[in-house]
Amino acid sequence: MKALEAWYLADSVAMNAWLGTDDFHESNPEATPDKPWERLKQVAAERGKRGPGSKVAFATKVTKYWGFTIENASAHPACPSAQELIEYFRTV
Numbered sequence: 001m002k003a004l005e006a007w008y009l010a011d012s013v014a015m016n017a018w019l020g021t022d023d024f025h026e027s028n029p030e031a032t033p034d035k036p037w038e039r040l041k042q043v044a045a046e047r048g049k050r051g052p053g054s055k056v057a058f059a060t061k062v063t064k065y066w067g068f069t070i071e072n073a074s075a076h077p078a079c080p081s082a083q084e085l086i087e088y089f090r091t092v
Helices: 005-010 012-019 036-046 055-064 070-074 080-091
Strands: none
Touching: 005 012, 005 036, 005 055, 005 070, 005 080, 012 036, 012 055, 012 070, 070 080
């Protein structure tokens, strides 16, 4: 995985809440051409949304206000690292 931010891209529920939309879906969150953080900035610009700001601020907001969960990210078929984390915690 390139970065934790790929998990944010994989959680369409949280991304749609942040963007104020209902049609966001990142087809390959772990295979973005640049780093996932750059993709988040690009998505914001494409949608006319204020950028994500700092990584710490975005992480706080995406979990506290926009409903990010690792379970949602792991449900994305192209996010195997989130699926692996869920499986790891199920076995320990």
